[in-house]
Amino acid sequence: MIKSTLMMLVVAATTLCALPSFADTRWEQAHPRRDQVNDRLANQRDRVHAGVQAGQLTRGEARRIRREHRAIRAEERAMAARHGGHLTRAQQGRLDRQENRVSRQIERERRDGR
Numbered sequence: 001m002i003k004s005t006l007m008m009l010v011v012a013a014t015t016l017c018a019l020p021s022f023a024d025t026r027w028e029q030a031h032p033r034r035d036q037v038n039d040r041l042a043n044q045r046d047r048v049h050a051g052v053q054a055g056q057l058t059r060g061e062a063r064r065i066r067r068e069h070r071a072i073r074a075e076e077r078a079m080a081a082r083h084g085g086h087l088t089r090a091q092q093g094r095l096d097r098q099e100n101r102v103s104r105q106i107e108r109e110r111r112d113g114r
Helices: 002-022 026-030 032-053 059-082 089-112
Strands: none
Touching: 026 032, 032 059, 032 089, 059 089
8 A cells, every 4th residue: 555655656746747848838838939038037036046045146136136127027018918918029039138138147246256
């Protein structure tokens, strides 16, 4: 009984871990450009958090970067609202350039290592 329960838990855990890797949500499938922009922002958010935890970013630097992230996200939402919930290629390019700038800022400030 213990062996079968353990095996069932292993199978369930494996299945749950594998789900995100092959199944996008409907929203992600319908809005791939917005999803890409938001995924990059989430990645940068994680980098900022890691930088604060490692002492490479001050709280003030992190606050400033998070403010820029909120501005990018607000712009992404406003752009999408004007085009039926979608981003055009040009809009995504503009947001990508803004994210690139913030990404370089994160890297530069983490490297300086306060």
